[in-house]
Amino acid sequence: MNVRLSTLMHFVAGDAQADRVVPPTGFTARLTVFAAASMAFLAVFALALSLATGRLADRWGDALAKSSTIRITAPVDQMDAQVLAVMEVLATTPGVKEARPLSDDEQRALLEPWFGPDLPLDQLPIPKLVEVIEDADGYDPEGLRARLTGEAPGAILDDHARWREPLVRAAKRLRALGFVAIVLITALAGVVITLAASAALSANEQVIRVLRLVGAHDRYIAHAFVRRYTLRALGGAVVGTVLGSLAILLLPSAGDQGNFLTGLGFERWEWLWPALIPLFAALVAFLATRQTAQNVLQEKR
């Protein structure tokens, strides 16, 4: 571990003379910086997408799973009795933390997007809704349905599972796709940097020949190229990450009413993830360039 640490420190500190043996410019330098910046920019979005869908899945999975609705359909003169019967059933159902009938105003607010603000609720045969909040253990939905059928025949339990589960599944899949995108972006960054490093090594054949002639070890030559390309990738990725993060910050926010698109971004400690992208890009560049340098140098005596 100490040896690895000292190697890393030596790599980070660098050797001013050794760094100078590789020509500082060339199209491969620009290609590496551009590729690293682009990949980092895309990685920020993939990460934001992945985290946002993760939050969405959690919200739908946890918060909505704790609530359900009982819809009571009955003639107007029997409605209050049915509501009372349902409330009595719920009061004696294990796992129910809280239950309350929605007020007319609340029901009107629910229907307002479809019917407008002046809905005459008392003149329409609108079912009555009872909101049920579960406790940590939850209740047995089949048992509750059976009891409701007996005590309040017009009451139907909707535990949201029917529409919640596909949404949660879709959100989780979207999160997985976000991670797949990050893996692909990483692989693509590795490929591009490998190609750039390979082109650089070919373009600098004379440099390698001269270094060999004067007795340079392979690790010295490889180190010079690897350090140069790792630092270029790190610099490019920092620029890409900053630009990507700014773009995420500038996305319009909808506050508490925000949906999926306006919820794209990072919250609190999640900002650590994009901060890791440049380091990860540098690691990919380090591994890709080192492998390429070793392969190229092995082919030449």
Added chain:
Amino acid sequence: MIELQQVSYGYGDSTLLSDITMKLAPGSFHFLTGPSGAGKTTLIKMCYGELIATQGRVTLFDQDAQHMSRDDVANARRRIGVVHQDCQFLDHLSLAENVSLPLTVSGRSLANPSELDDLLAWVGLSEQRDAKPPELSGGERQRAALARAVVTSPDVILADEPTGNVDWDMSLRLLKLLVELNRMGKTVLIATHDMNLIRSTKAQVQARVLRISNKHVNQAGADL
């Protein structure tokens, strides 16, 4: 130091050098001569491990070149100063940085930084200290290559047509430098087709002349 035993070298089906046996003993001075295309450069490249003999055995500092790792070859090259006919440099570095490159890659430095100035003065390139290699003339490049070859005070100096691009006076001056190094105990092998240069060395050093002819290396007459 460097020994070739029944060495042959060829490309594909054609043989360039055949059954060559020679030895560069410590402190010896050799000329290698022969017509253009005879294989002088190839033989020199085998002497520092850039080319591997297709047959026979090349020994570099008691190690079989064929079985040396790349690190071993690099270590051997730190003990061999090479001057090529087409001197190659790192074009983005200054002349001074190029000359001190063998020290840089081996993590060493001169005991006294002024030694580099002395070396550059020795080859007449003090004024070009900060110039980039593409700015140098052919002769200047050749002198710079010689300075780079000797900066680490190597045990062996291999020079392939070191006077090819310089005038006669400079040729004699470079040769004198190599003779001085030989007197300091360095082993020197110079490939050249310039017989006048070889003759002019006669008074300065006891040198052996090896001639490549018909793929073989022969001792060319008496020692100079």
